[in-house]
Amino acid sequence: MRPVLTGDVFADVEVPGAPPETGLAMVVAHPCTMRKAGGALRDHLAVSRIRNYPQVQFEQWRTGHFRVLPLPDLTSVDSVAADFELIAPVHPDALALDRRVACLSDYGLGVLQQRRVHHDTRVVVDIDILHAQMAPNLEEADLLHQWLEELVNDVASDEEIAEQTSRFNEFLGPADSELRTMLLLPINRADVRRRVRQEIGARKAG
Amino acid sequence: MISPEAVEPKEVTATQSSAANVVMVPIPQTLSSLKGQVADLRDRVKETNAHVEALDHQINARDLERRSHFKVREDMPALLEQLSRQWGMAWNDIALCVGVSGQAVRKWRKGEPASGPNRLSVATLAAFVGVLSELAIKDPASWLEVPIVSGYPIRGLDLYAAGRLDLLLEWANMRIPDGSTLLTAFDPDWRTTYHREYETFVAGDGNLSIRGRA
Numbered sequence: 001m002r003p004v005l006t007g008d009v010f011a012d013v014e015v016p017g018a019p020p021e022t023g024l025a026m027v028v029a030h031p032c033t034m035r036k037a038g039g040a041l042r043d044h045l046a047v048s049r050i051r052n053y054p055q056v057q058f059e060q061w062r063t064g065h066f067r068v069l070p071l072p073d074l075t076s077v078d079s080v081a082a083d084f085e086l087i088a089p090v091h092p093d094a095l096a097l098d099r100r101v102a103c104l105s106d107y108g109l110g111v112l113q114q115r116r117v118h119h120d121t122r123v124v125v126d127i128d129i130l131h132a133q134m135a136p137n138l139e140e141a142d143l144l145h146q147w148l149e150e151l152v153n154d155v156a157s158d159e160e161i162a163e164q165t166s167r168f169n170e171f172l173g174p175a176d177s178e179l180r181t182m183l184l185l186p187i188n189r190a191d192v193r194r195r196v197r198q199e200i201g202a203r204k205a206g
Numbered sequence: 207m208i209s210p211e212a213v214e215p216k217e218v219t220a221t222q223s224s225a226a227n228v229v230m231v232p233i234p235q236t237l238s239s240l241k242g243q244v245a246d247l248r249d250r251v252k253e254t255n256a257h258v259e260a261l262d263h264q265i266n267a268r269d270l271e272r273r274s275h276f277k278v279r280e281d282m283p284a285l286l287e288q289l290s291r292q293w294g295m296a297w298n299d300i301a302l303c304v305g306v307s308g309q310a311v312r313k314w315r316k317g318e319p320a321s322g323p324n325r326l327s328v329a330t331l332a333a334f335v336g337v338l339s340e341l342a343i344k345d346p347a348s349w350l351e352v353p354i355v356s357g358y359p360i361r362g363l364d365l366y367a368a369g370r371l372d373l374l375l376e377w378a379n380m381r382i383p384d385g386s387t388l389l390t391a392f393d394p395d396w397r398t399t400y401h402r403e404y405e406t407f408v409a410g411d412g413n414l415s416i417r418g419r420a
Contacts, residue, residue, distance in 0.1 A: 032413050105307065106298055125416060128359040129404045133414045142297060175412055184408060186361075190294030190347035197291045 001155060002145045003165070004041060004095050005138075006031045007104030007112055009074065013094050015049045018086040024050035024074070026082040027095065028116060031109075031137035039144075039169035040162070044089035050074070053081035069115050074102055082112075084119045106131065106138060136183040143196045144168050150200050171199055266375050273333035278326050282314045285332050293335050295347045303331050303366045334371060341378045349378075355385040357419070358400045365392055 006027050013025035025047040027034075036042055048069075056070040068081035104112060110127035113134070118124055131138075147168045152160050172179050179195065182188035277285065289295045297315075301308045304327040314320045320328070338346035350362035365374050365388075373382070373391055382388045389396040402419065409415035 125404055126359075126402050129402055129406065129416055132359065132406045133416050136414060139296065146297075181412075184414060186351045186353070187348050189296070190345055190351065192294075193296060193347075194291065194294035197294075201291065 001097075001148045001152065001161075002103065003141055003148070004034070004045075004092070004097070004100070005103065005109075005141050006034065007109045008095070008100055009050065009071075009102040010047075010095050010099045011101050012099055013047060013090060015047055015086060015090065016088040018049035018083075018088060019051070021049065021051040022075075022078070022080055024080070024101070025090070025094075026050055026069070026071075026112075028082070028084075028087060028112065030113075031134050031141065037169075037175065039165045041092035041095070043091060045092060045095065046087055047090050047095075048082040048084060049086035050080050050082050051086070052078050053083070055079040056081070066115065066119050069112050084116055109134065109138070135186070135189075136180075139183055139189055139192070140172070140180075143193065147196065147200055151203055171196070263372050267372065270330065270333055270337060270371065270375075273336065274326060274330040277329035277333045277336075280329070280332075282320050282325060282328060283317055285328050286311065286315050288332055289328075289335065293347045294345070295335075296351075299347070299351065299363055300328070300331065302363055304328055305367070331366075334366070334374075337375070338378055343378055350374075354389055357402075357405070358389070358396065359402065360389060360392075360396065360400050368392070 004027065006029060008027045010025055010027075012023050014020070015025050027045060028048045029042075029046040034041060034045060050071065053068055053070065055072065056065050056068075061070065065081075067084050069084075070079075070081045072079065074080050107127070110130045113130045114125060114127055117130075144165065148161060148164055151164050151167075154160050174180070179192050182192050286300065289300055290297065297311050298308045301311045304311070304324060306324060310320075310324075314324075314328075335346045338349065343349045350366065353359060353361055354365075362374055362377075365371075370392055373388060376382050377388050382391070389400075393399055404416050405419045406414045406416055
């Protein structure tokens with residue numbers, strides 16, 4: 001039920017130009033570039049091939065292996081990593097929820113962004129700054145998740161999920177709406193959460 | 207009591223007592239003895255202040271403990287409902303304060319059982335937010351979520367997660383003059399530890415972006 005988000009790992013994804021290897025791929029598109037105005041996923045989403053990769057000890061994360069995000073606990077058998085040199089766009093149909101096998105925590109998302117920015121630019125940005133930048137989008141995704149959990153009756157119905165996603169986006173309003181603008185600042189976010197949760201309660205009761 | 211006229215040395219022959227229970231301090235004969243006596247008084251006041259402050263901390267901690275034990279009688283979904291719907295806390299912020307994953311909090315919300323210590327931790331958070339609201343903090347979730355000093359990422363939530371509820375209560379009670387003093391009490395090296403080369407800003411498309419700090 002959790003909406004597709006950066007850091008999600010999907011099985012059986014064909015990544016153009018990348019070897020099949022594990023068949024796993026991680027969404028690496030930035031959270032604020034993933035969705036269209038109505039809330040639907042964009043037609044092209046950047047994913048990174050997850051491939052077999054030697055185990056990286058934690059103390060080595062800072063000193064090398066910069067082209068990958070090691071994923072030590074993703075599989076119980078192999079040691080794997082998301083490879084930033086094997087990134088390509090895929091259609092959202094390739095990212096069906098029933099093929100999602102893992103999600104990153106918020107902290108993990110920060111690590112992903114930090115390593116990817118460093119790989120692409122050699123600039124190191126603190127994880128909390130990356131988080132502060134992503135916070136409005138992560139907040140929105142979290143509220144959408146709760147909206148879907150509480151208002152979708154048939155979890156297997158893609159149509160119902162799409163319908164409720166659309167209603168959620170209608171409630172939040174367009175990009176420059178009051179609620180979305182409020183999400184930009186930490187001081188306003190609790191108020192937005194209260195209003196969305198009250199709306200969920202009202203819709204459930206209605 | 208020290209007479210204001212006693213700043214210049216002069217001979218004093220006697221002090222008076224009265225029926226009222228007033229502490230009488232002999233007026234000293236010289237400025238140097240006056241200085242010594244005032245310094246002694248300051249030390250005593252400082253010591254008394256420290257004792258009263260420690261007592262205040264103890265009482266606040268006891269009060270929170272008592273409230274938590276009342277709260278823990280409520281079921282977990284009800285406690286989480288208060289924190290989320292009434293106060294507007296984010297699930298991940300609740301998880302941070304309790305010391306578990308966001309996924310664990312979501313499971314509790316759906317009625318999955320939590321361990322005793324985790325129930326108590328959630329009850330303590332709910333009690334703590336209640337105390338903040340009684341201290342005229344209108345929106346405790348926002349209060350905890352906003353950086354304490356502009357330009358540094360550390361928030362009340364981080365102090366809570368580090369177990370420094372005592373400092374947060376002092377701050378909420380306005381017994382700490384400013385955010386810098388609060389952070390110094392939390393981490394004397396905070397200006398170095400939490401110094402950041404970058405900052406966020408609202409870009410032309412209305413989304414946040416990152417740039418080097420000016």
